[in-house]
Amino acid sequence: MYKPQKRDFCTTCIMPLITIGVLLWLLIKPSIPKCYIEEFDVFALRENTNSTHLNNTIYYNLKLKNRNTDKGVYYDTINLNFYYKPNEYTSLAIGNSTFTPFYQGKYKSTHRVGNIEPRGVRWGNATASTVMFRVELVTAVRYKQPLWKSKRHHLVVGADLRVNDKGSLGNGVRLRSNAQRNRKNRFQLIGLLAEKPSSSKRYIDEFNVFAISFQLPKAAGGWNGIDMRVWNKAAILKLLWAIAFKQDKLWVRWVNAYYIKRSTLMEVNLSNNISWMLRKIIASRRLLEDIGGWDNNISNSRSLA
Structure with missing residues (x-):
């Protein structure tokens, strides 16, 4: 049998409690x-x-x-x-x-x-x-x-x-x-890569947003990832530094003896018989010029052995 008085009693009790709870939460x-x-x-x-x-x-x-x-x-x-x-x-x-x-x-x-x-x-x-x-x-x-x-x-x-x-x-x-947007971008990579982009600008923009959020710490909604482009540049400049300051290693002695000779690292010409790996290391001297040279970035270069 339908008893409308019970519904009225529940509504009368619960609604004020909900209202009080919301007000307390806001306070x-x-x-x-x-x-x-x-x-x-x-x-x-x-x-x-x-x-x-x-x-x-x-x-x-x-x-x-x-x-x-x-x-x-x-x-x-x-x-x-x-x-x-x-x-x-x-x-x-x-x-x-x-x-x-x-x-x-x-x-x-x-x-x-x-x-x-x-x-x-x-x-x-x-x-x-x-x-x-x-x-x-x-x-x-x-x-x-x-x-x-x-x-x-x-x-x-x-x-x-x-x-x-x-x-x-x-x-x-x-x-x-921007934390909410960064958390959202965790789940957008698969769809972004699988989607055929209708606009190259939109595709690049969304991918850059994901790349930035990927490098953020986990507490900020990211994946705590590493920017491999910066990592690779730092690694190749480390090898260039070893050649420039003649670090005591066999391969460094060999490069200075057979390729650098009496020239300097910043002036040596890249001949065709240089391996692609050594060519890439020596070519990174342009990156070194862009960041201001050794003096502006390392206070005592020879101490970083």
Whole structure:
């Protein structure tokens, strides 16, 4: 037999409980801190500057704002990574900074400033009215409740920075989270490779998004992968360094005796009888010139035996 009074009783009891639970959850749920880059000055892009900074110095000002009026924030080590973007599909790492853990009070703001000195970047190629950079921030935060500390919440944010022809950012830029997109891209690789791309630009764009997320740490939604292009360049420059500074190895002695002879590594000609492997190693001297040579990258080259 149908008893409508029981349904009315259940509805009357459950709905207020659900409403109270949602309100309590909204009151307890913390707001993540807001992160801004308020200043970003590239002194090498300034036509006329009387600054005491070196020409390749980049100055930045990071602002962190706690939006919670009833909760403090404990920050783990903050990692900042900076990139130079000469075009839409290329990002070159130019430096990084770290800040030690600290505590931020309720509804407080704090600033962290610093300098980076990028190497191997040809600023002379940056002739456009605006130059694009990117900054990414990775850390973890805990919220101070009245009686306890919350668990760690990973904070991964980033933003593109448009620098004008005077080498300044202009208005500040808020760093926003891309963690959800990075987690989503884990499952897109198979479909992306199996799909016949209807647009080459869309295909390249999506693949670059996946490549960036692949290199992020697992805590940030990535696979903690290694950029093999950078790895290969570093490995071949290691072999070039061994030849240039005549490391005490048999194959290095053989190369210097039969191919380099009385010439220098930067001036020797690549003859046809050189093996493809040695040709590839010697040809990497162009990469060495692009990054500024040994002196700008190794303080004491001979100590790296």
